[in-house]
Every structure is written in structure tokens, then in C-alpha cells.
Amino acid sequence: MTNVTPPLRVVVIGTRGQAARVAVPTIALSERADLVGVIGSEQRRTREFADELGVTSYPSISSLAKDGVDAVWLTAPNHLHATMASELLESGVSVLLEKPMTTTLDDATSLREVVARTEASATLRVAYQHRFRPAHQLLRHQLRSGELGESGMLRVHRYWKFPYFAGDDPSGPAPWRSSSTTSGGWAINDIGSHLVDLVLWMTQPQPLTVVSAVFGMQFPGVDNDSSALLTLGVGDRGLAVIECSNALSSPGSLVEYYSGTAWARLTNSFHPVAVSTTSLDDMSVTTTSDDSYLRMFDDFVAACHGEPSEGATADEAWESVRLIQEARATGRYLAGPA
Numbered sequence: 339m340t341n342v343t344p345p346l347r348v349v350v351i352g353t354r355g356q357a358a359r360v361a362v363p364t365i366a367l368s369e370r371a372d373l374v375g376v377i378g379s380e381q382r383r384t385r386e387f388a389d390e391l392g393v394t395s396y397p398s399i400s401s402l403a404k405d406g407v408d409a410v411w412l413t414a415p416n417h418l419h420a421t422m423a424s425e426l427l428e429s430g431v432s433v434l435l436e437k438p439m440t441t442t443l444d445d446a447t448s449l450r451e452v453v454a455r456t457e458a459s460a461t462l463r464v465a466y467q468h469r470f471r472p473a474h475q476l477l478r479h480q481l482r483s484g485e486l487g488e489s490g491m492l493r494v495h496r497y498w499k500f501p502y503f504a505g506d507d508p509s510g511p512a513p514w515r516s517s518s519t520t521s522g523g524w525a526i527n528d529i530g531s532h533l534v535d536l537v538l539w540m541t542q543p544q545p546l547t548v549v550s551a552v553f554g555m556q557f558p559g560v561d562n563d564s565s566a567l568l569t570l571g572v573g574d575r576g577l578a579v580i581e582c583s584n585a586l587s588s589p590g591s592l593v594e595y596y597s598g599t600a601w602a603r604l605t606n607s608f609h610p611v612a613v614s615t616t617s618l619d620d621m622s623v624t625t626t627s628d629d630s631y632l633r634m635f636d637d638f639v640a641a642c643h644g645e646p647s648e649g650a651t652a653d654e655a656w657e658s659v660r661l662i663q664e665a666r667a668t669g670r671y672l673a674g675p676a
């Protein structure tokens with residue numbers, strides 16, 4: 339007799355942006371889940387989106403558990419994450435929560451407590467899909483095995499100029515992203531939180547501390563960070579440098595590590611088609627499709643079934659929020675263009 343688990347019944351929260359561009363098509367690709375519904379901020383738009391997809395338009399989070407929904411991919415704006423995820427978990431629905439976990443450490447702490455209290459009935463992972471890129475996994479393996487030397491410097495550089503996507507308004511981001519309160523920081527959360535998660539995940543279990551932080555505000559008309567430069571202490575002697583921007587140009591992303599005995603460099607490893615090379619010949623990796631979202635989603639499904647999972651847990655995502663909050667509280671903000 340074969341032991342086949344039925345597909346996870348999943349709802350997407352959100353009807354535009356990340357919901358339409360990534361969550362819906364990714365679930366469609368998964369062999370272990372079915373998209374059964376959507377929830378948006380406005381009933382008519384939600385119904386239209388649900389009809390387009392041939393799924394149910396749910397009126398509220400409280401209607402999901404009654405209808406046998408197992409899990410949600412939650413893509414609402416950052417400041418809504420804590421309340422929505424808590425309500426879902428309390429009702430026994432698992433959550434793949436878009437990053438960042440929350441906009442404040444207090445919210446992250448409360449949500450982490452809910453996760454601990456509900457772990458027998460529901461699972462939470464935070465959507466840090468860049469963990470699932472082969473080049474990043476290989477570098478992590480080499481760092482943790484010590485093959486690249488100890489106490490070096492890890493540098494993660496990613497600039498991605500806004501507008502990010504064809505449909506984005508070039509004059510500036512949605513109001514929730516412009517506001518420092520509802521975004522929790524613009525570039526630092528849109529781009530930087532991924533980089534903080536990579537540093538955290540690649541250097542575990544060494545403790546990270548904020549050494550310095552500088553924020554630039556170069557995007558015209560937006561009173562929120564559009565660049566960030568963070569220096570983190572890694573354990574007793576290591577260093578990590580994180581550079582992100584959605585206002586500055588760059589020839590491409592870099593993930594680099596330098597120690598006294600070796601170095602490694604991944605170029606453009608955040609992109610769908612990545613050719614990554616390092617000082618070690620056997621670490622050259624070529625990927626030809628962007629399956630990082632699908633790999634992350636399938637990892638979440640595995641976690642929901644109690645199987646091994648590499649996705650970001652509440653404890654790990656809490657640590658990212660802690661570092662970002664401390665960087666924002668202690669960092670220097672440089673004024674942008676007049």
C-alpha cells in the first residue's frame with residue numbers, strides 16, 4: 339500500500355503584486371498542493387480574481403478553517419503580517435509568510451509566541467526563497483564546513499532599481515512601501531531582509547551583532563530608505579557587509595567571502611539564470627530556470643507534513659527582524675535629494 343498524502347489545500351492572501359506574479363503560478367506548479375481560493379482587500383476585485391483562477395473568493399480569514407483550508411501564502415503588506423499570521427495559526431491554518439516576518443520586534447516576538455503555542459496544529463515558514471538557490475546552498479555548505487577558512491568577511495551586495503517590475507509605477511512605490519511605519523524600512527525590507535537572512539543562514543550558529551548601519555534616501559519624493567549599508571559582527575572575529583539599494587545602479591549582485599586562506603565569489607546568483615564561480619573549481623554552478631520559489635514552496639509543504647525543512651523558521655526570521663530593527667534604531671540616515 340502506498341502512503342500518498344493528499345494535496346495541501348492552499349489559499350493566497352493578496353490579488354496583485356507578489357500574489358498574482360509569484361504565489362498563484364508557483365502553487366500551480368507544485369505537485370503537492372492545490373490553490374483553492376484567494377482573499378483580497380476588496381470584495382469585488384477578489385471575486386474577479388477568484389473567477390479568473392476558477393477558485394473560491396473567501397470573505398475573511400475566519401472562513402478558511404471551516405472550509406478545510408490547510409495553508410495560506412500570505413502576501414499582504416508588511417505591517418499586516420503579524421495580525422493576519424497570528425489569526426491564521428490560531429485557527430489551525432499553516433502560513434507561508436512573505437518577508438519580512440513583521441515590521442517591529444515586538445510584533446515578531448508576539449508572532450513567535452503564537453507559533454510556539456500552535457505548533458502542534460499549524461506551521462509557519464517565512465518566504466526567503468534565495469536560500470533555495472543552488473549557488474547559495476553550495477556556498478553555505480563550504481562556509482559551514484570550514485573549507486573557506488575561518489573568521490573572514492562575507493559580503494552580500496544587491497542593488498535592484500525601482501520600478502522592479504513592468505507594472506510598477508515609475509514615480510514611486512505604493513503608499514505602504516513609502517511609509518517607514520508600514521514598510522518597516524523600504525530598501526532594507528524589500529531587498530535587505532533577504533540579504534540579512536542569507537548572512538544569518540550561511541553563518542549559523544554564530545551570533546550576529548550590528549556594528550554599524552547607514553541608510554541613504556536617494557529616491558526622489560520617498561521619505562524612506564532606498565539604500566542601506568550594514569556591517570555585522572559574526573561570532574568573535576568574523577564580519578559581514580550587507581549592501582542593498584533600490585535607487586542606485588550596479589553591474590550585478592555579488593555574494594563574496596574572503597578569509598586568510600581562500601575566497602569565493604558568486605556573481606548574479608539572485609537571478610533566474612545564474613553562472614556562479616568561486617575559488618574552488620568544483621563549486622561552479624549553472625542554473626537555467628528560476629525554481630527557487632517552487633523549491634521554497636515545496637519545502638513549506640514538507641514542513642506542514644512534519645518532514646525535514648530548510649525554510650526560514652519563526653526563530654530565524656525573528657533574528658532578522660531584531661538585526662534590522664537595531665540597525666534602523668542605531669544607524670545614520672543620510673538625507674536624499676532635495
Ligand SMILES: NC(=O)c1ccc[n+]([C@@H]2O[C@H](COP(=O)([O-])OP(=O)(O)OC[C@H]3O[C@@H](n4cnc5c(N)ncnc54)[C@H](OP(=O)(O)O)[C@@H]3O)[C@@H](O)[C@H]2O)c1
Nearest residue numbers: 352353354355356357378379380413414415416436437512
Ligand atoms: N519574497 C520576495 O522576494 C517578495 C517579492 C515581492 C514582495 N514580497 C512581499 O510580499 C508582500 C506584498 O508585496 P507586493 O509587492 O505584492 O505589494 P503590492 O504590489 O503593493 O500588493 C499588495 C498586496 O497586498 C494585498 N492586500 C493589501 N491589503 C490586504 C488586506 N487587508 N487583505 C488581503 N490582502 C491585502 C493586496 O491585495 P488587494 O489587491 O486585494 O488589495 C495585494 O495583493 C510584502 O510583504 C513584500 O515584502 C516578497
